[in-house]
Amino acid sequence: MSNILVNAPKTAKRGDVVEIKALIMHPMETGFRPGPNGRIIPRNIIERFTATWNGAEIFAMDMSPAIAANPFVSFFAQANESGTVVLRWTGDEGFAAEHRVDITVA
């Protein structure tokens, strides 16, 4: 299980632009650093982050080795209908994490 912190409004007015902030625990190992034994530590990063609102993609980004550990992502979306926002992180070594937020639009 991954440690995730998400900040999103529980309710929004129809048509409002809402900000969604997501923070996840991840080492984001670059693949360029030698370990204590002198060997390169294999790359272990989150490769892609996506967000869907009731199944429709509202935000997506590719991550790179230059992004720091425990990446923080903030983005905006227009609230058109009540529903579930699903945040997904996928990456090296089979990393997969998911977080759901329900937003009620009135």
Place this chain on the structure above:
Amino acid sequence: MRRRLLVVGLGLVFVATYAAAQVGSQSGADKRRSGYRDMGEALQKMQDDDTANPGMLFVQLGSQLWAKPAGVANKSCADCHGADAASMKGVATRYPAIPAGSDRPLDLEGRINLCRTQHQSADPLPPENLDLLALAAFVAHQSRGLPIAPPADPRLEAFRQQGEEIYRRRQGQLNLSCAICHDDNAGKKLAGIVIPEAHPTGYPIYRLEWQALGSLKRRLRNCMVGIRAEAWPLDAPEYTALELYLMERAKGLKLETPAVRP
């Protein structure tokens, strides 16, 4: 007549400046500054927002570990201390302290390890271990906003004095003491960065340079490398002595755990 007016006028000026000085000395009585006040606004906002502060990820991890049974005894922290950890409120403000049945002070991480060996029959966690830091962050987080309150235990005084002696002792190839930077030159700049007053108000801290949570011990080792001194071994009692002095020096300042620092 003019002379009398002048005297009255001077009297008024005196009263006004005296009053201003009184107000000034009251509001400026405590001039100590947490490192928080010397960081940029962006970092302060990062620390203040619990969903942007990366340290909170470790507090979250710590709360999961709190409820997880460990060791041969198969007991969790929550089994003794309660699930909501309310009993931990204020605990971090009192450490390092001397535990019952001992005569040496322990820091918070040491106390957690003592609990592991005594009550959980588990192996102590190594220094800077992720689980240990997360538990320490979770426990110390319960005291966020409370003033640092070192215990009045008279046995601590000798260790505290040793800590102060270390704090004022020149060491390393650069021949610097802690006091030269953090007392004499605090607030000035070193390589473009404000030298903080070294109050341990937010440990374990999330340091952006580390991209990780780290203990006060790690920070002290960092400083020692910086002055090109040889850092003590990780289990050296000097760290606890220095922490005792630093906590006494920061008495009354509010805990911020988990603090974010550049």
